[in-house]
Amino acid sequence: MLNRSLSKKRRGYEVLMKALMLLSVGLTAALVLFLLVYVLIEGIPNITWELISTKPSYLTGHIGILPDILNTVCIVIATLLIVLPLGVGAAIYLTEYASNKKVVGIIEYAAETLSGIPSIIYGLVGMLLFSNNMGTSLMAGACTLVIMNLPTIMRTTQESLKTVPQSYREGAFGLGAGKWRVVRTVVLPGCVDGVITGCILSVGRILGESAALLFTAGFAHTMLTFPTGMKSPGATLTVALYVYAKEQGEFGVAFAIAAILMVLTVIINFAATAVQKHFEKRKNI
Amino acid sequence: MSNVINVKDMCLWYGEHQAIKNVNIEIPEKSITAFIGPSGCGKSTFLKTLNRMNDLIPGVKITGDIRYEGTDIFAKDIDVNNLRKEIGMVFQKPNPFPMSIYDNIAYGPRTHGITKKTELDEIVENSLKRAAIWDEVKDRLKKNALGLSGGQQQRLCIARALAVDPKVLLMDEPTSALDPISTSRIEELVLDLKETYTIVMVTHNMQQAVRVSDYTAFFLLGELVEFGRTEDIFSQPQDKRTEDYITGRFG
Ligand SMILES: Nc1ncnc2c1ncn2[C@@H]1O[C@H](COP(=O)(O)OP(=O)(O)O)[C@@H](O)[C@H]1O
Numbered sequence: 001m002l003n004r005s006l007s008k009k010r011r012g013y014e015v016l017m018k019a020l021m022l023l024s025v026g027l028t029a030a031l032v033l034f035l036l037v038y039v040l041i042e043g044i045p046n047i048t049w050e051l052i053s054t055k056p057s058y059l060t061g062h063i064g065i066l067p068d069i070l071n072t073v074c075i076v077i078a079t080l081l082i083v084l085p086l087g088v089g090a091a092i093y094l095t096e097y098a099s100n101k102k103v104v105g106i107i108e109y110a111a112e113t114l115s116g117i118p119s120i121i122y123g124l125v126g127m128l129l130f131s132n133n134m135g136t137s138l139m140a141g142a143c144t145l146v147i148m149n150l151p152t153i154m155r156t157t158q159e160s161l162k163t164v165p166q167s168y169r170e171g172a173f174g175l176g177a178g179k180w181r182v183v184r185t186v187v188l189p190g191c192v193d194g195v196i197t198g199c200i201l202s203v204g205r206i207l208g209e210s211a212a213l214l215f216t217a218g219f220a221h222t223m224l225t226f227p228t229g230m231k232s233p234g235a236t237l238t239v240a241l242y243v244y245a246k247e248q249g250e251f252g253v254a255f256a257i258a259a260i261l262m263v264l265t266v267i268i269n270f271a272a273t274a275v276q277k278h279f280e281k282r283k284n285i
Numbered sequence: 286m287s288n289v290i291n292v293k294d295m296c297l298w299y300g301e302h303q304a305i306k307n308v309n310i311e312i313p314e315k316s317i318t319a320f321i322g323p324s325g326c327g328k329s330t331f332l333k334t335l336n337r338m339n340d341l342i343p344g345v346k347i348t349g350d351i352r353y354e355g356t357d358i359f360a361k362d363i364d365v366n367n368l369r370k371e372i373g374m375v376f377q378k379p380n381p382f383p384m385s386i387y388d389n390i391a392y393g394p395r396t397h398g399i400t401k402k403t404e405l406d407e408i409v410e411n412s413l414k415r416a417a418i419w420d421e422v423k424d425r426l427k428k429n430a431l432g433l434s435g436g437q438q439q440r441l442c443i444a445r446a447l448a449v450d451p452k453v454l455l456m457d458e459p460t461s462a463l464d465p466i467s468t469s470r471i472e473e474l475v476l477d478l479k480e481t482y483t484i485v486m487v488t489h490n491m492q493q494a495v496r497v498s499d500y501t502a503f504f505l506l507g508e509l510v511e512f513g514r515t516e517d518i519f520s521q522p523q524d525k526r527t528e529d530y531i532t533g534r535f536g
């Protein structure tokens with residue numbers, strides 16, 4: 001008797017908890033879905049070929065976001081070009097060469113912390129460090145983004161370096177290969193997936209970044225060319241979104257940009273998952 | 286019969302823990318020497334010292350004198366990579382690289398500066414033949430080596446070690462991860478190879494030691510208890526501990 005009433009109580013508790021959890025899942029899903037659908041509904045009708053293929057003119061009042069698209073592409077490329085060698089190099093050094101585990105630990109902890117800092121602080125520092133020296137420019141923006149994304153690239157590369165089996169390294173050393181040859185021929189090919197994942201995550205982060213760029217890359221909507229235009233200021237899509245919505249009240253354009261960014265983000269997330277799946281499959285042969 | 290490797294008063298520490306205690310041994314040329322002893326007695330540690338694979342582990346300290354063909358392997362002017370080319374290694378778990386069969390075998394020669402295609406082709410074919418796996422893989426040299434069975438992978442690893450033309454082959458329980466058929470193929474192969482190479486093989490399987498080895502060294506708790514011709518060790522051990530071990534009283 002006693003047992004039965006107890007288990008009844010327990011069962012009631014279980015059901016209640018399950019219901020609460022279902023509710024939170026439902027709410028989360030509903031919120032995400034609402035946001036997606038709302039932005040797409042508001043944005044897509046405003047996306048026209050004209051919008052994405054022309055530049056704006058203050059004389060005619062015409063709005064086009066081609067310069068912003070190009071600026072975004074330029075900043076993504078420039079950032080990756082700088083951050084990749086730095087981040088991958090640092091990761092290789094830390095996992096393969098560094099012998100002082102304490103120092104490695106401190107650097108890893110610092111990187112972890114660095115990636116949690118609000119981006120507006122990066123913007124502030126980037127402004128003092130880069131914009132004040134090379135002027136408000138895409139380059140200054142890219143340099144700021146390099147600092148922001150360095151920990152991401154470094155950590156993802158490190159993580160995948162650690163998954164390369166020690167037995168591969170032993171096998172190569174056992175054949176008389178030197179350290180660098182082992183790293184280049186056996187270790188690096190095994191961490192390509194980590195590097196690609198890191199890149200994809202970084203691109204997503206760069207696309208979404210506004211605070212750090214407001215300070216450093218500026219608001220210009222002028223057409224620039226890569227790489228000479230890197231010295232001039234320019235707005236990325238996210239910054240342009242802010243400018244059009246906040247300063248010009250062009251909410252249609254802002255939502256169009258938002259929809260574009262959202263679709264890109266979804267694509268990037270899919271790409272990251274696909275890359276990881278692809279490499280996991282190859283590892284299991 | 287001359288000795289390829291001479292070890293005098295060798296001790297090894299992993300940090301504070303002493304894993305090898307005062308070992309003296311002379312490894313005879315072109316023969317098979319088996320290292321036996323219970324798990325954790327230092328067989329692998331000692332084996333890895335012979336081609337300085339322990340250099341890779343931080344905190345290892347080694348004292349004593351190890352000579353390969355008369356030269357001190359810890360001398361300052363020794364090129365470790367050349368030492369490992371002379372003294373090759375086969376590991377407990379087959380560890381082919383995740384690349385083609387051809388590239389696996391060519392890895393060592395390429396490391397040591399051979400780039401000519403015809404030369405590499407020849408080395409690959411010869412090494413695979415010597416490791417008795419050529420017939421099984423000759424039609425799929427460009428396929429990934431990870432697609433081979435465990436036994437094939439281990440013979441591939443032996444072929445890979447042979448490809449750099451070593452004089453000594455260190456094998457750390459090369460058959461412990463394999464089925465009986467693959468095991469006996471490797472044993473046959475090893476018996477074949479001793480015509481050309483000096484082989485040192487760790488084994489936890491005493492029948493295997495009896496079947497293939499000419500000399501046997503019995504390790505216990507980091508010490509070399511007894512070393513001699515295999516038939517002597519197994520028929521009339523001098524040390525009580527050896528006798529206890531080979532009669533299965535512990536281990
Ligand atoms: N990398 C290492 N770091 C610290 N101790 C180790 C390491 N490798 C082995 N040892 C220790 O050294 C002793 C000998 O190990 P090992 O040579 O692997 O024995 P065996 O091959 O005979 O089983 C064991 O006590 C083991 O715990």
Ligand SMILES: [Mg+2]
Binds near residue numbers: 330457
């Ligand atoms: Mg062992």
